[in-house]
Amino acid sequence: MKRIMNQDLLKQYMNTCHLENIFDQDILEHAQLHFYPKNEFILKADFSLDFYYVIVDGKVKITYPLENGKSILLKFYNENNSLGNLELLKNIPICCNVEAIKDTYLVGIPSDILRKNYMDYPKFLHHLVDSLSEKLYATLNNSSYNLTYPLINRLCSYLVEYLTDKDYILLNSSFHEIAQFLGTTYRHLNRTFNELESKSIIKCENKTVYILDETRLRDLSKNIYMKSLY
Known part of the structure; x- marks a missing residue:
């Protein structure tokens, strides 16, 4: 500080x-x-x-x-x-x-x-x-x-929170921590990351997530975690 x-x-x-x-x-x-x-x-x-x-x-x-x-x-x-x-x-x-x-x-x-x-x-x-x-x-x-929306929407919302002016995101949390936050399992989270990659929305390399289609990512996010605190 x-x-x-x-x-x-x-x-x-x-x-x-x-x-x-x-x-x-x-x-x-x-x-x-x-x-x-x-x-x-x-x-x-x-x-x-x-x-x-x-x-x-x-x-x-x-x-x-x-x-x-x-x-x-x-x-x-x-x-x-x-x-x-x-x-x-x-x-x-x-x-x-x-x-x-x-x-x-x-x-x-x-x-x-x-x-x-x-x-x-x-x-x-x-x-x-x-x-x-x-x-x-x-x-x-x-x-x-977390109980209502499919994981793909929740994951996209999570990724949108990390967006900057760069075309990639460096994840600070482990995949197990992300899974806990999103109320899912590690396996289901991994499958959902793979689904987003198959749709050419993101590309993952370890803990670096490259954003290939920000518009579709934001559309899927539905601003789930951007409530009245913002």
Whole structure:
């Protein structure tokens, strides 16, 4: 993590993301701008929450660690999503791992300052309640889609989340982790990758997925995992 000391850039992000709708001005006086490069962890499970974050540029993935050492991919977040809601309210250790999947900027407020001085501010409390309810809705919604849509649609939606201006995707998660997230088996996932290759939509080489037909990939994705959190 790198703290960006450019106050003009910090104010630009605060204005662009309308952080005045979340925090009162006396809270924003404590704001810091942090930068996390791609593949760096922003939050780690079981550690204390040092900063309450709002993503102002970039994209992250949320994973829940299991006792067997594996993890389940839960969600992708991008701009205007917050990190640390539950941990801040309950004053508990961080529940999930949060990793940048592209270069990411976040506005952070020290969590101890929020807890000591600002937890009774109506604007901020409303934001916490609204954010938690949206995340709960999105989690329930995505779980229902895993039961409703065929795997080919769910897989395409997953791949669309990783699209950039390049013609390929580098998968950071193992195929077993992807299968867990999509609610399927490793074998079924592998067959579905092969089906997309046979349709000339993608081409796989180990963990690199080359996008041959982005339009058809997006059509199949149905924006399944892009709900109200975006």
